[in-house]
Amino acid sequence: MSAKNNLKISEKTAKLNELVTWFDSDDFELEQALDKFTEAEKLAAEIEHDLLALKNNIEIVKAKFNEAE
Amino acid sequence: MEKMPSLQFSVSDFIALTNQTLEYAYPGVEVEGEVASFKVNQDKYVFFDLKDKGGSIGCFMTVWQLRVPIEDGMKVIVTATPKLTQWGKFSLTVRAVRPSGEGNLKKSFELLRAKLDNEGLFAVERKRSLPRLPQHIGVISSTQAAGYADFIKILDDRWGGLQVDVTQVQVQGTGAPDQIIRALNYFNSRKQLPEVIVIIRGGGSADDLSAFNDEPLVREIAKSRVPTLVGVGHEVDVSLADMVADMRAATPSNAAQILVPDRHDTIREVRYQLQSLLPRTEQAVQRYHHDIHRQLERSIEAIDRRYAYTSERLGSLQRVLAELDPKKVLARGYALTRGEIAPGKLIEIEKSDILITAEVQHVSKK
Numbered sequence: 001m002s003a004k005n006n007l008k009i010s011e012k013t014a015k016l017n018e019l020v021t022w023f024d025s026d027d028f029e030l031e032q033a034l035d036k037f038t039e040a041e042k043l044a045a046e047i048e049h050d051l052l053a054l055k056n057n058i059e060i061v062k063a064k065f066n067e068a069e
Numbered sequence: 070m071e072k073m074p075s076l077q078f079s080v081s082d083f084i085a086l087t088n089q090t091l092e093y094a095y096p097g098v099e100v101e102g103e104v105a106s107f108k109v110n111q112d113k114y115v116f117f118d119l120k121d122k123g124g125s126i127g128c129f130m131t132v133w134q135l136r137v138p139i140e141d142g143m144k145v146i147v148t149a150t151p152k153l154t155q156w157g158k159f160s161l162t163v164r165a166v167r168p169s170g171e172g173n174l175k176k177s178f179e180l181l182r183a184k185l186d187n188e189g190l191f192a193v194e195r196k197r198s199l200p201r202l203p204q205h206i207g208v209i210s211s212t213q214a215a216g217y218a219d220f221i222k223i224l225d226d227r228w229g230g231l232q233v234d235v236t237q238v239q240v241q242g243t244g245a246p247d248q249i250i251r252a253l254n255y256f257n258s259r260k261q262l263p264e265v266i267v268i269i270r271g272g273g274s275a276d277d278l279s280a281f282n283d284e285p286l287v288r289e290i291a292k293s294r295v296p297t298l299v300g301v302g303h304e305v306d307v308s309l310a311d312m313v314a315d316m317r318a319a320t321p322s323n324a325a326q327i328l329v330p331d332r333h334d335t336i337r338e339v340r341y342q343l344q345s346l347l348p349r350t351e352q353a354v355q356r357y358h359h360d361i362h363r364q365l366e367r368s369i370e371a372i373d374r375r376y377a378y379t380s381e382r383l384g385s386l387q388r389v390l391a392e393l394d395p396k397k398v399l400a401r402g403y404a405l406t407r408g409e410i411a412p413g414k415l416i417e418i419e420k421s422d423i424l425i426t427a428e429v430q431h432v433s434k435k
Contacts, residue, residue: 009230010202013339020342023349030357033350044343051332054229058221060212061236065251066244 009050016043084153091151100126100161101146101169104139119147119161130163136246136283137168138180144169148243165243167279174275178282182309185284190291190313197296197315200264202228202329207256207263207295208235209249216240216271216321220300223325228332234263239280240270246283257294265328266295268310269321272303281308290314300324396421 019040022028078086102119109115115130117139128147139145146169149161168177185191210217212235224233236252239245249268256266268290270281280286281301287309290297299310300318311317318324391397399405399421408416410432418425 013335016339016342020346023346023353028353030350030353033353037346037350040343040346044339047339048336051229051336054332056225056229056231056233058233058235061234061255063236063255065236065238065248065255 009047009054012043012047012050016040016047019043081155084155084157087153091153095151097148097164098151099146099148101144102126104141104143104145107139107141115163117141119145127158127160128163129160130166133285134164135166136285137166137177137279138184138284139166139168139177140180143176144173167243167276171275174279174282178309181282181284181287182312185287185309185313190287195291199296199298199316199327203231203264205232205261205263206234206328207266208233208269209238209252209256209266210235210269210321211240212237214240214269214271216269216300219271220267220269220321220325223322224329226331227325228329231329241273241277241280245280246286249280250286250289253289253293262295264295266293266297267324267328268297268299268301268314269318269324270301271321272306278302278306278308281310286310287313298324298327 019036022036023033100119102121102125105118105120105125107115107117109132113132115128115132115135117128118125119128120126128149145166147161147163148165149163151159152162153159168174182191189195208217208220210220217235221233224231234256236255238248238252240249253266253268256263268281270278278301281299290299290310291313296316297314298316298318299308299314300321300323301308301311302320304319304323307317316327318327395405399419402421404425405419406416407419408414410416410429412429412431414429416427416429418427
């Protein structure tokens with residue numbers, strides 16, 4: 001998984017935070033709460049999956065540093 | 070027996086030949102001794118004597134080759150080439166000098182620390198924050214070192230999706246500082262700069278770690294465009310490279326911990342956030358229930374008040390009505406008269422208990 005996916009994770013985390021905040025805000029409406037909760041549950045599962053799937057790309061630089069160029 | 074012809078040279082040629090011979094015999098020699106008569110001429114040339122109980126040799130080097138501060142009385146090891154000068158004086162042309170023994174390493178460390186501190190290189194105001202979650206990391210280390218393996222293992226465990234470029238350098242010995250400087254320059258001149266440069270090396274002796282107290286290296290770290298994180302040795306080891314870096318890590322593993330969050334902590338946090346929503350919803354339902362109950366109570370109270378008011382008003386009207394009842398007036402002794410009031414006419418007079426028929430005899434105004 002590339003670095004691009006990290007951005008997606010951060011977007012998902014931001015969206016999850018937004019949803020959590022909604023539950024504490026004046027906008028909270030009981031009628032919408034179930035939909036919002038389902039959305040949060042889905043996001044949380046995706047974030048967990050994405051985080052566990054992330055792999056680092058470690059590259060050894062080919063340039064040599066043992067003598068001045 | 071024929072005598073070998075003696076070789077004949079000019080003075081200059083003989084000096085040149087001697088130097089060639091010396092260079093061939095001792096291309097690089099390390100000599101240990103105590104520094105005496107240390108001086109710097111024109112801010113460029115360094116002269117000192119290296120001595121022990123049995124003798125003394127003059128040494129020459131340039132200021133830029135002197136990577137660590139030295140002073141009279143300090144025991145050092147010089148890497149040098151022996152040379153006969155054109156004035157016939159024997160000396161060592163020094164390429165590198167390093168303090169010998171823990172006490173001298175420490176002394177040199179303190180001298181350089183004081184000098185760089187005086188220039189403000191370690192000032193807190195110079196420190197830059199590291200990115201919260203860097204996507205592109207430049208690593209300077211020896212890939213053979215245990216410290217490097219620890220760093221990569223912890224980094225992989227904690228987070229992923231990162232681009233990690235690793236420059237392979239020596240992390241001890243006389244060549245190490247220059248290699249690290251070149252690696253720093255490499256990262257700082259990239260078109261796509263890494264967001265942070267990490268310099269790591271595992272534990273070692275004071276001499277092993279002395280590469281990280283090299284003045285040009287410390288200055289190069291200080292001027293890095295990219296923020297730096299240095300994790301060298303164990304927790305107790307403090308190098309000047311640590312001190313000048315934007316952030317110091319106690320160990321290579323600690324460097325990985327500083328760089329990225331632990332994905333397992335993030336997952337726990339996400340789960341906690343989700344779990345916290347249910348009680349919040351329950352609280353909201355209870356709040357709604359309480360509000361509705363309260364509104365109902367208020368409505369009942371309002372109806373009760375209205376009923377009481379109406380009942381009271383009705384009672385009062387009933388009392389007024391009762392007072393107006395003609396029977397009550399008759400009971401008090403009054404009489405009700407019916408019929409035409411004119412002389413000779415018959416009228417009916419009603420009292421509370423009797424009815425009287427009477428004739429009108431006379432009518433006059435009061």
